[in-house]
Each structure stands twice: as C-alpha cells, then as structure tokens.
Amino acid sequence: MPEPLAPxxxxxxxxxxxxxLPYERGHELVPPAxxxxxxxxxxxxxGDGGPVPDALLELRQAAPDGTVPRVEGSLRRDGxxxxxxxxxxxxxGGRYSFTTVAPGPTGPGSAAFFALVVFARGLLGRLFxxxxxxxxxxxxxxxxATLTDDERTTLLVxxxxxxxxFDVHLQGPRETVFVTFPGRRAR
Amino acid sequence: MPPDLEPQSVISDEITRLHAExxxxxxxxxxxFTAYRSSRLRYPTKDPRHADPEEVExxxxxxxxxxxxxxEADLTIQDxxxxxxxxxxxxxxxxxxxxxxxxxxxxxxxxxNAAGRYVHMGDxxxxxxxxxxxxxxxxxxxxxxxxxxxxxxxxPYPWRNHRNAWRPAHIHFSLFGTEFTQRLITQMYxxxxxxxAFDPIYQSITDQSARDRLVATYDHDVSQxxxxxxxxxxxxxxxxxxxxxxxxxx
Numbered sequence: 001m002p003e004p005l006a007p008x009x010x011x012x013x014x015x016x017x018x019x020x021l022p023y024e025r026g027h028e029l030v031p032p033a034x035x036x037x038x039x040x041x042x043x044x045x046x047g048d049g050g051p052v053p054d055a056l057l058e059l060r061q062a063a064p065d066g067t068v069p070r071v072e073g074s075l076r077r078d079g080x081x082x083x084x085x086x087x088x089x090x091x092x093g094g095r096y097s098f099t100t101v102a103p104g105p106t107g108p109g110s111a112a113f114f115a116l117v118v119f120a121r122g123l124l125g126r127l128f129x130x131x132x133x134x135x136x137x138x139x140x141x142x143x144x145a146t147l148t149d150d151e152r153t154t155l156l157v158x159x160x161x162x163x164x165x166f167d168v169h170l171q172g173p174r175e176t177v178f179v180t181f182p183g184r185r186a187r
Numbered sequence: 188m189p190p191d192l193e194p195q196s197v198i199s200d201e202i203t204r205l206h207a208e209x210x211x212x213x214x215x216x217x218x219x220f221t222a223y224r225s226s227r228l229r230y231p232t233k234d235p236r237h238a239d240p241e242e243v244e245x246x247x248x249x250x251x252x253x254x255x256x257x258x259e260a261d262l263t264i265q266d267x268x269x270x271x272x273x274x275x276x277x278x279x280x281x282x283x284x285x286x287x288x289x290x291x292x293x294x295x296x297x298x299x300n301a302a303g304r305y306v307h308m309g310d311x312x313x314x315x316x317x318x319x320x321x322x323x324x325x326x327x328x329x330x331x332x333x334x335x336x337x338x339x340x341x342x343p344y345p346w347r348n349h350r351n352a353w354r355p356a357h358i359h360f361s362l363f364g365t366e367f368t369q370r371l372i373t374q375m376y377x378x379x380x381x382x383x384a385f386d387p388i389y390q391s392i393t394d395q396s397a398r399d400r401l402v403a404t405y406d407h408d409v410s411q412x413x414x415x416x417x418x419x420x421x422x423x424x425x426x427x428x429x430x431x432x433x434x435x436x437x
Contacts, residue, residue, distance in 0.1 A: 002285075002286075004284035004285060004425065005282060005283075005284050005285070005286055005423040005425075006214060006396070006397070006400065006423060007214050007215070007284065007423050007424065007425040008362075008371065008373060008400050008401070008422045008423050008424065009214060009215050009216055009373060009392045009397050009398070009400060009401060010215060010216060010371055010372060010373050011216065011359075011372070011373045011374040011388060011389075011391075011392075011401070012223075012225075012226075012372075012388060013359070013372050014359060014374075015307075015309055016297070016299075016305040016307040016309065016310060017297060017359065018307055018309070019297065019305070019306050019307050019321070019322075019323060020295065020296070020297025020322070020323045020359065020361075021295065021297070021361060046228035046229050047227075047228035047229070047232075048228050050228070052229065058370065060243055060244070060246070060248060060367045061243060062242070062243050068242050068243050068246045069249075070246055070249050071249055072249050072250050072251030072252075072253050072254055073251075073253055073254065074248055074250065074254060075250065075254035075255065075293075075325075076253060076254055083248060083249070084243070084248070085248030103243070106241050106242040106243055107241065107242065110241060113241075113243075115241075115243050115244050115367055117367070117370050119372050120229055121225055121229075122223070122225030122226045122227075122228070122229035123218065123226065123229045123230065124216040124217070124218050124220055124223065124226055124230070124388070124391045125215055125216050125218055126370060126371065126372065127231065127235075128235075128244075128368070128370075130238070142239075143236075143238050143239070146236065147236070151236075170228070170229045170230065170231060171228055171229065171230060171231055171232055175231055175232065175233055176231070177233075177235075177236055178231055178235040178236070179235055179236050179237070179238040180235040180236070180237055180238070181237070181238060181239075181240045181244070181368045181426060182237065182239065182240075
C-alpha cells in the first residue's frame with residue numbers, strides 16, 4: 001500500500017474569524033420553536049478558569065432516531081431540513097449555544113453524543129471532543145469505559161434550566177477530555 | 188506600543204528552544220508552543236484519548252449549491268467596485284491521505300486586505316480599510332477536488348504578541364473532508380515571506396517540511412494575462428482512514 005500523503009498542518013483560527021465564519025442561524029440546527037428542541041450550551045474556559053470569548057465550536061450529530069444526516073442546507077437553513085451540523089462562536093462571556101434536538105445512539109451499545117470540534121484564538125490546532133447525553137448507556141459505552149470517573153464527568157452534558165450544559169475547559173484541573181482518532185498521531 | 192512587550196529576541200530564542208525539544212517530523216503544530224503568548228492558557232496539557240470514530244464522526248457535513256453562490260469565490264467583485272491591491276488567483280486540490288479528491292465540499296477563506304487590515308472591529312491596525320473588499324469567500328470543490336478563489340493578495344500586519352511582531356501575509360482557510368474527523372482550519376502563506384522566521388504561529392509547526400506545506404507556490408500557468416497573478420496550494424486532510432494500519436473493512 002502506498003505511503004499516505006503528508007497532512008496539511010493546522011493553524012490557529014486567530015482573532016478575526018468573526019467576519020468570516022459565523023453566519024446567520026449557524027447555531028440553530030432546528031428552529032427555536034420546534035417542539036422537541038433542546039439548547040446545548042456552555043462556556044469555554046482557559047487554564048485560569050477565565051472565559052474564552054473568541055472560540056468557535058462546530059457540532060455534528062445524529063438525528064433522534066440515530067441516523068446521520070447527509071444533506072445540504074446548513075449555510076442557508078430553510079427551517080425544515082435537519083442537516084446535523086452547526087457552528088457557534090462564543091460571546092464576550094465565553095458562552096456558546098446550539099438549538100438542536102437530542103441525538104440518538106448510532107449503534108448498539110454505544111451512548112448518544114454530540115461530536116464537537118473546538119477552535120480558538122490562542123489554540124494552534126483543532127480539538128475534537130464528545131458531549132454525551134446522560135443515561136444508562138453511558139455505563140456500557142466502550143469509549144467512556146476507558147476513562148476515569150473524573151475524565152468521564154468532563155464529557156457528560158448536564159441538564160439544567162436552560163437545556164443541556166456542556167462546558168469546555170481547554171486546560172486546568174477540569175480539563176476536558178479531547179479525542180484523537182486512529183490514523184492521527186497522538187498529540 | 189506598551190513598553191512591557193518583550194523584544195523579538197526573546198521570542199526568537201524561545202522558538203529555537205522549542206524547536207530543539209520537538210519530535211522530529213511532527214506534522215501538526217505544537218499546541219503548547221508558548222512563544223505564541225496567547226496559547227499559554229489555551230492548550231490541553233493532557234494527551235488526547237484515542238477513540239474509534241463512530242458513524243457521526245465518519246460523516247462530514249454536506250454542503251451544496253443551496254449553500255454557496257458561485258459568485259462568493261470572487262472576493263474582488265463583492266462590493267460594487269474594484270479593491271486595491273494585487274489581484275491574484277489561488278487554486279488547488281483538496282485530497283485525503285490516500286490521494287482521493289474531496290469533491291463537492293465547502294472551502295471558506297477570510298483574510299486582511301492589501302494594506303494588512305481586517306474588516307473586524309477588533310482590528311486596530313491603523314491601515315486603510317477598503318470599501319470594496321470584505322476579505323471573505325466561499326466555494327465548493329469540483330468533482331476532482333479543485334477549489335479556486337480570485338482575491339487580493341493580503342498584506343502583512345502587526346500584532347501584539349511581542350514588540351514589533353508582524354504576521355506573514357496569509358489567507359485563513361476552513362476545510363472539510365469526507366469525515367468530520369478531517370475538519371481543519373489553517374493558514375496559507377506566500378512563498379519567500381521574510382517574516383516566516385520571526386512568526387511564532389508559523390513556527391509552531393516545528394518540522395520544516397510540514398511548515399512548507401502551508402506555503403503556496405507561484406504558478407505562471409495560473410496567472411492570467413493582464414489580469415491576475417496565480418498561486419497553487421494543495422491540501423491533504425487526514426482522518427481515521429489515512430493510515431496503512433487501518434483495517435480494509437473500516
């Protein structure tokens with residue numbers, strides 16, 4: 001088998017992505033008035049516990065029935081098509097939110113999660129993570145089983161009055177568990 | 188400039204030290220490359236955990252003609268007049284690690300204008316804004332993975348990482364592969380930039396050949412007669428399937 005091509009390196013998203021990447025209703029995977037909509041929200045923190053006001057999160061998820069949408073329409077949402085992808089920048093308080101629906105598990109024995117990728121000024125590459133819905137399935141999920149209790153806690157969304165809360169700690173004692181995938185060098 | 192900014196020599200010495208400590212051949216930036224001062228509290232100190240990608244991570248979001256107008260690929264015609272600066276075409280192919288084209292996929296760019304100024308209220312660089320240039324573009328790759336933008340060559344600009352800090356001229360690129368695991372945001376540079384050696388963001392990629400992969404090539408066949416200069420820059424997005432160790436049935 002031929003050698004794989006060398007990957008293009010990442011670079012920080014920088015401070016000025018705000019006029020280039022966020023777009024209208026990017027964070028609304030479903031219209032807010034949708035009956036079963038939920039708000040996935042949280043704060044991005046730095047290693048001192050301070051908010052990160054210039055981060056960008058992207059969300060990829062399955063539909064409630066566990067199917068993964070492969071349809072266009074995320075950039076100009078028509079209010080009916082569920083594309084399973086969204087983008088949200090943090091506000092001056094480091095907060096982000098998505099309006100969406102709860103994903104279903106995509107396979108037997110695995111817990112349902114939102115796949116997230118995080119970018120920020122000061123962050124030199126992408127960070128992937130998973131925001132798991134709480135429930136019995138998290139006890140048997142093969143990936144979560146590899147984590148300590150403290151590590152697992154960083155990946156579980158917490159239901160609150162505003163919806164589902166998932167904070168991201170880029171660094172520090174509550175540092176979020178970030179994931180890498182086979183074929184990518186650990187870093 | 189505030190007097191407490193460190194001199195370039197401190198940053199350059201730190202770049203040299205961090206390069207000496209680096210793993211040879213590391214293809215990605217070192218997240219804790221602290222010569223880039225803003226990184227200090229923003230990089231994970233623990234190694235990422237290996238996960239078998241699940242179906243949702245193996246499926247990139249899909250974009251199509253309902254998402255992107257073909258006119259968005261020309262940044263020189265967006266505001267009813269001709270922007271100032273060197274008109275240039277930037278084109279190339281998006282491939283996966285096995286050399287397969289990433290077809291019909293979204294490419295987004297944003298950049299400073301010819302004077303080195305961004306259309307962003309946070310940019311306080313006292314250089315001219317251009318009423319005819321926003322510096323934002325989008326396109327879809329074609330069936331063979333080609334993207335193409337017509338834009339203005341951006342200028343370098345100062346920033347406050349340290350005293351007399353200047354970013355090499357660059358275009359920000361946002362890229363999607365065929366998997367969510369291939370999602371990449373990076374910066375494309377222009378060949379021969381004298382600022383490369385001084386820039387801690389570019390130098391955060393500690394391997395020279397990896398750094399070179401962010402530098403476009405001047406391509407005379409892309410240049411257009413009496414119209415635009417041309418640059419070629421290809422992108423390789425690797426994800427979970429980009430290794431010979433991967434099972435064939437993955």
